[in-house]
Amino acid sequence: MSVFDASPRTAVSGRVRELVRRIAVEAFGAAEAEVPIPGFTVFTDRRLDDPLAGIRAALLVHTVAESQLTEYARAARASGRSWDQIADALGITTDEVAVVGEAAFDWLVCGRAPDPEPDGVRSFRTPCAYWRCSTCDGLVTDHGPFEGNPANSEDGHAKGCTRHAAEVQAWNEGWEH
Structure with a gap:
């Protein structure tokens, strides 16, 4: 493999x-x-005359990307994906934290980067995520995966929402075993 071969991720x-x-x-x-790269006649390095402009540009891209991360997480929840699946997409593993779904919620909704909490202590006020259910079209207030049972952690599904009912039933059946 030459220095010019790159994975798609590296190229992007x-x-x-x-x-x-x-x-x-x-x-x-x-x-x-x-700026010429020493030892090369063809290659140059491009630099900015004002690195603060680079910081501002990188911050703008970071802010937009962070916003997109949150929007895609909301879309994932709206389409029926779990916080554990979102954590998997984020690359959060049980090697890093005890409960991956909670870490994903903490990161994307609460703004806390994945970091094991000492002794499992949480603040008294937990922020919420809001998204529209793709099944019932209800505006759901998602309190996160901390309570486990969707009946206790999601408010706003329309009465009789089949998706929400199925999630609650699956959780209850899993809890009984």
């Missing part, structure tokens, strides 16, 4: 870095300079 990462650099120039007034 390079495009995101290029996008941040372009945003710094276009939106925050930085200028780019091409």
Whole structure:
């Protein structure tokens, strides 16, 4: 494998870095300079004359990406995905935290990066996520996976929502065993 071969993830990462650099120039007034790389006659490194413009651009991309993370998590919940499945997509494992679904909720809704909590202590006020159920169209207030039973952690499903009823039934059946 040559230095020019890259995984799709690496290639996309390079495009995101290029996008941040372009945003710094276009939106925050930085200028780019091409600096020769010692030992190479063809390759140059592009740098910004104002790294603060780069910080502003990277922060903008970070903020937008973080917003998209939250929106996609809401869409995943709305389509029936669990907080554990979302945690899996985020790469959160039980090697890092005790309960992955709770860690995903903490990260995306509460703004707390995955970090094991000492002695399982939580704050008294837990933030909520809001999303629209794709089955009943109800605006659901999601208190997170902390209580376990969806009957206690999700408010707002329409009466008779088959998805919510199935989730509650599945939880109750799993709890009985």
